[in-house]
Amino acid sequence: MLHLLTLEEWTAQRIHDVLDLAARVKASPEDYHQAMHRKTLMMVFEKPSLRTRVSFETGANQMGGHGIFYDLATSPLSSGKENIADMIRVMSRYADIIMCRLFEQKHIEEMAALSRVPMINGLTNYAHPCQILADLQTIREKKGDLKGLKLAYLGDGNNNVTHSLMFGCAKVGMHISIGCPSGAEYAPLDTVTASAEKTAAETGGSVHITTDAAEAAKDADIVYTDSWMSYHIPLHKSEARVKVFNPYQVNAELMAHAKKDAIFMNCLPAMRGYEQTAEVIDSPASVVFDQAENRLHVQKAVMITLLEAANNA
Ligand code: CP
Ligand code: NVA
Numbered sequence: 216m217l218h219l220l221t222l223e224e225w226t227a228q229r230i231h232d233v234l235d236l237a238a239r240v241k242a243s244p245e246d247y248h249q250a251m252h253r254k255t256l257m258m259v260f261e262k263p264s265l266r267t268r269v270s271f272e273t274g275a276n277q278m279g280g281h282g283i284f285y286d287l288a289t290s291p292l293s294s295g296k297e298n299i300a301d302m303i304r305v306m307s308r309y310a311d312i313i314m315c316r317l318f319e320q321k322h323i324e325e326m327a328a329l330s331r332v333p334m335i336n337g338l339t340n341y342a343h344p345c346q347i348l349a350d351l352q353t354i355r356e357k358k359g360d361l362k363g364l365k366l367a368y369l370g371d372g373n374n375n376v377t378h379s380l381m382f383g384c385a386k387v388g389m390h391i392s393i394g395c396p397s398g399a400e401y402a403p404l405d406t407v408t409a410s411a412e413k414t415a416a417e418t419g420g421s422v423h424i425t426t427d428a429a430e431a432a433k434d435a436d437i438v439y440t441d442s443w444m445s446y447h448i449p450l451h452k453s454e455a456r457v458k459v460f461n462p463y464q465v466n467a468e469l470m471a472h473a474k475k476d477a478i479f480m481n482c483l484p485a486m487r488g489y490e491q492t493a494e495v496i497d498s499p500a501s502v503v504f505d506q507a508e509n510r511l512h513v514q515k516a517v518m519i520t521l522l523e524a525a526n527n528a
Contacts, residue, residue, distance in 0.1 A: 217524035218327045218334045219517055221320075221342040222382040223410055227418065229520075230351070230386055237352050237509070237516035244277060250519050251280030257310035258337070261287040261317045262446040266483060267337045267345070270510040271314055278515060283310070287317075300329055307331040312518055312525075318447055333521035335514075340447045341404075343375040345517065346482045347383040349509040350439075353502055356509075357478050358436055362388040362419065367435035367473065369394045369428055369463040370490050371456075372402040376441040376482050381407055381422060385414035392423040394431030396459050428463045432472040439480040440465045440490045457489065465491040470500070478502045 222230065240247050256275040258268060272282035285306075291297035303326040306313060313334050315323050320341035327334045336344055351361060358364055366384055368377055372395030381403060384391040391411070395401050402424065411422045425431050432438055443460045444453055470477065479491070479501045487493040496503060 216327075216330070216333060216528060217521055218330075218336075219344055219521065220323055220327055220334065220336050222344045222347060222379055222386060225344075225386070227386045227388075230348070230383070233348060233513065233516045233520055234352050234355060236519065237348070237513040238355075240515045240519075241352075241509070241512040244515075247278055247515065247519065249279045250515070251275055251278035251311075251522065254278075254280040254311040254522065255309065256280055256282045256518065257285060257306055257313045258282055259285045259287060259306075259313065259315040259317070260337075261315075262338065264316055264337075266507050266510050267314075267316055270507075271337065271514055274511050274515040274518065278518070280311075280518075299325055302326075303329050312522060333525050335517060335521065338375060338446075340445075341375055341378060342382075343379045343482070344383075345510065345514055346376060346506075347379040348513045348517065349506055350380070350480060350482070351383055351387065352509045352513050353480070353506045354437060354478075356505070357502060363390070364436045365390040365392060365434060366437040366439055367392045367394065367432045368439045368441075369431060369465050369469065370440045370460050371395065371443055371445065372424065373400060373404065374441055374445060377403055378407045380439065381411040382414070385411040385418060385420050385422060388415075388418035388420045390415075390421045390423070392425070392431045392433075392435065394425055394428040394463055396463070397426050401459060428469060429472045432469050435473040435477055437478050437480055438465055438470060438473050441482055442484065442486065443490050444486075460490070464489070465495050467492070467494055470495055480506055483507055 275282040307330040314337045316337040320339040415421050443456050481503050
C-alpha cells in the first residue's frame with residue numbers, strides 16, 4: 216500500500232511525477248472532476264488547521280468525492296475508550312483514503328501499518344510532506360528547474376517543515392542551508408540530517424546547517440521561514456523562544472544577503488514581527504499565498520496517485 220507519511224520514503228521520480236500531475240490538475244481542473252467519484256476522504260485532526268483542512272476537503276469535492284472532518288478531541292480515542300489500532304481498523308472500512316494531522320509521527324506510522332486504505336500525513340510534530348510538495352510546485356513555477364537552486368531556511372530547525380524541506384530538497388537535488396540556534400531543542404534531528412545528506416550526495420544537492428543567519432541566506436534563491444511557536448509547542452515557552460529565534464528573523468536586512476530576485480516563503484500561519492517582518496511577507500518577493508493555493512492542487516495530485524496505486528495493488 217502506497218502512503219504519504221514522509222518524503223523520505225518517496226523516490227525523486229514519484230515526487231516529480233506528482234508535481235507534473237499537480238501542474239496538469241492546476242491548469243485543467245475540469246479534466247479531473249470525476250477522479251474521486253463517490254470516494255470518501257476521512258480527515259482526522261488532533262491540532263488546529265486552516266489550509267490543510269479546507270484544501271483537502273475542497274480538493275476531494277472538486278474531484279467528485281466527499282470529505283469527512285473527524286475531530287479527535289470528541290473521539291472515543293481521546294477519552295481513553297478506544298485504542299489507535301481499533302480506530303484505524305474501523306475507519307479504513309468506511310473511507311477510501313485517510314489524511315491525519317497528529318502530534319506523534321509514530322501514531323500515523325502505527326495507523327498506516329493497519330490501514331486497508333492509503334494514508335496521508337497532514338502534519339505531525341516530525342514532518343509535513345504535503346506542505347513541501349506544494350512548496351516545490353511553487354518554486355518550480357517561479358524559478359523553473361529545481362535542481363541546483365539554493366533554499367535558505369531560517370528559524371526553528373527542530374521542526375516538521377524544516378525536516379520535510381530537508382528530505383524534499385535533497386531528493387530533487389537542491390541545496391538547503393539552515394540558519395538556526397544550536398542545540399537539540401532548536402536544530403534539526405540528527406537522523407534527518409544524516410538521511411538528507413546521504414540523499415543529497417546522490418542527487419548533487421547539499422545540506423548545510425549554521426548558527427549564522429546571514430551565512431545561511433547568502434546567495435539564496437529562496438528564503439523560507441516558519442512559526443517559532445508550532446502547534447505542539449507549549450505557550451509558556453513563548454518568551455524564551457522569541458529571544459532565541461530573534462537573530463533569525465527574516466527582515467529586509469537578511470533578505471539583502473540572498474539573490475536580488477530571491478523569493479520569500481512561509482507555509483503559514485505567520486506572525487508579522489516575529490519569524491518575519493511585515494515588510495518582507497507583504498513585499499512583491501513573497502509567494503506565501505501561491506504556496507497556500509498550491510496545497511489544493513498538489514494534494515489533489517497526491518490523492519489521485521495514492522488511490523490509483525491502491526486500485527492497482
Ligand atoms: N500550512 C499549513 O499546514 O497550514 P494549516 O495549519 O492552516 O493547515
Ligand atoms: N511548524 C508549524 C507548521 C504549521 C503549518 C507547526 O507545526 O505548527
